[in-house]
Amino acid sequence: MPINVIMPALELGQETGKLVAWKKHEGERVSKGEPLLEIETDKAVLEVESPGDGILSGIKLQEGESVSVGQTIAWILRDGESVPPEEAPITDHVAAGAAVPGKTGATALADRTGSAAAPISPKARRLAKERGVDISTLRGSGPGGEILAADIVAAAESTSGPASSIARLMAERTTQSWTTVPHFFVTREVEAAPLLRARESLAPAVEEAHGVSLTLTDLIVAVVARVLLKHPLINASWRDGAVRLNPDTNVGVAMAVSEGVVVPVIPGADKMRIGEIGWQIRQLSERARTGRLRPSDLSGGTFTVSNLGMYEVDAFCAIIVPPQACILAVGTVSDRVVPVNRQPAIRSMMTLTLSCDHRVVDGAKSAAFLKDLRSALVEPLRLL
Numbered sequence: 001m002p003i004n005v006i007m008p009a010l011e012l013g014q015e016t017g018k019l020v021a022w023k024k025h026e027g028e029r030v031s032k033g034e035p036l037l038e039i040e041t042d043k044a045v046l047e048v049e050s051p052g053d054g055i056l057s058g059i060k061l062q063e064g065e066s067v068s069v070g071q072t073i074a075w076i077l078r079d080g081e082s083v084p085p086e087e088a089p090i091t092d093h094v095a096a097g098a099a100v101p102g103k104t105g106a107t108a109l110a111d112r113t114g115s116a117a118a119p120i121s122p123k124a125r126r127l128a129k130e131r132g133v134d135i136s137t138l139r140g141s142g143p144g145g146e147i148l149a150a151d152i153v154a155a156a157e158s159t160s161g162p163a164s165s166i167a168r169l170m171a172e173r174t175t176q177s178w179t180t181v182p183h184f185f186v187t188r189e190v191e192a193a194p195l196l197r198a199r200e201s202l203a204p205a206v207e208e209a210h211g212v213s214l215t216l217t218d219l220i221v222a223v224v225a226r227v228l229l230k231h232p233l234i235n236a237s238w239r240d241g242a243v244r245l246n247p248d249t250n251v252g253v254a255m256a257v258s259e260g261v262v263v264p265v266i267p268g269a270d271k272m273r274i275g276e277i278g279w280q281i282r283q284l285s286e287r288a289r290t291g292r293l294r295p296s297d298l299s300g301g302t303f304t305v306s307n308l309g310m311y312e313v314d315a316f317c318a319i320i321v322p323p324q325a326c327i328l329a330v331g332t333v334s335d336r337v338v339p340v341n342r343q344p345a346i347r348s349m350m351t352l353t354l355s356c357d358h359r360v361v362d363g364a365k366s367a368a369f370l371k372d373l374r375s376a377l378v379e380p381l382r383l384l
Helices: 105-111 122-131 149-160 165-180 193-210 216-228 274-289 363-377
Strands: 003-006 016-022 035-040 045-049 054-057 066-068 072-077 113-115 183-191 237-239 242-244 251-253 255-257 260-262 303-307 326-330 334-340 343-357
Touching (some): 183 363, 193 216, 193 274, 216 303, 255 274
Parallel strands (some): 251 303, 303 326
Antiparallel strands (some): 016 035, 183 343, 255 260, 326 343, 334 343
16 A cells, blocks of 8 residues: 655654655655655754655655644555545645634634734744744745744744754753753763773774774773663663663764754664774764764664863763763863872873763762773773
8 A cells, every 4th residue: 555754753842844855756766764855853954764665656745845743745656556635735734714623713713813914823823922922023934924933933033143943952952851850960080091092002903994083982982882781770761750771772972063962872882893883973973064864863872972072171060861861971181190009190081970860870870880980991992
């Protein structure tokens, strides 16, 4: 039977998606898993794969247009099949005066109209209220001047100064995490010289096999992933009011982009060799930089590493990425005076700060994880 291609929900709380580009044309044959289209969300431009094999047909959404998630935007047909009849117009708004389920046409029109000359979609009305936009001053970009959600966002940005959608989303999510997750923090200093020596030792082989320069972040991710195997609660999540142990170790790496921060994920990092991790991080970094992260790049994370050492930050506390239970903040490597055999000595040190969700992890368990992580980092080649 025909396979419908729908606008996917690629992010938590996403209501609409914007079509950036079709990777295939009407009437062209596609294979399951092949890149089919690119969707713009509040976080990035993401590739969406074909859900099946067949001929792309009945395209209903054009590049640059937006639609509610769950709406059918095209069909994939096998030989002899035809596009099913239309069930409803593809739009994220209803034509002015049209009936809304459970309401009369008059009530629906009243709900959606700022004035007789300015119809407005329900989503746009909600956004206008949230962002303090006076809809009586706007003429929308929709049919008949209808005010759409995009018009509200543009109006809000024009009055409050430039703010990217990524920056807005990051602000909303970090605020939600900080205000709903009971954070606590555990800090430990670790000697970094063994890690620097390990990088020097492993770098030539990694460069030859994978064509990438080995970094401290690569090494830290690899070591962390292996230590997490001994500490399942550090790798757990808080979902639906309960602790959920994760069967896999998927390490997210916080990356700065021009408009904010994204956290692409390395699935199964505990099973990867150091060179594979380095190559994966480079691929993810390039896709993040160019705004071409895929949905699979951003999903399934169980723990996150955020390294600001390259910015010469001594130490910081990172905000947890829900539903994950913990995030590790890594500071810069610097020479410090520390006691060695009860005598002052200069050593290359770095500060690790573990942010924890107290619903999942207590102080003793977080301290035990940092203790084991410290032991692994001072002998990294034993694990790698």
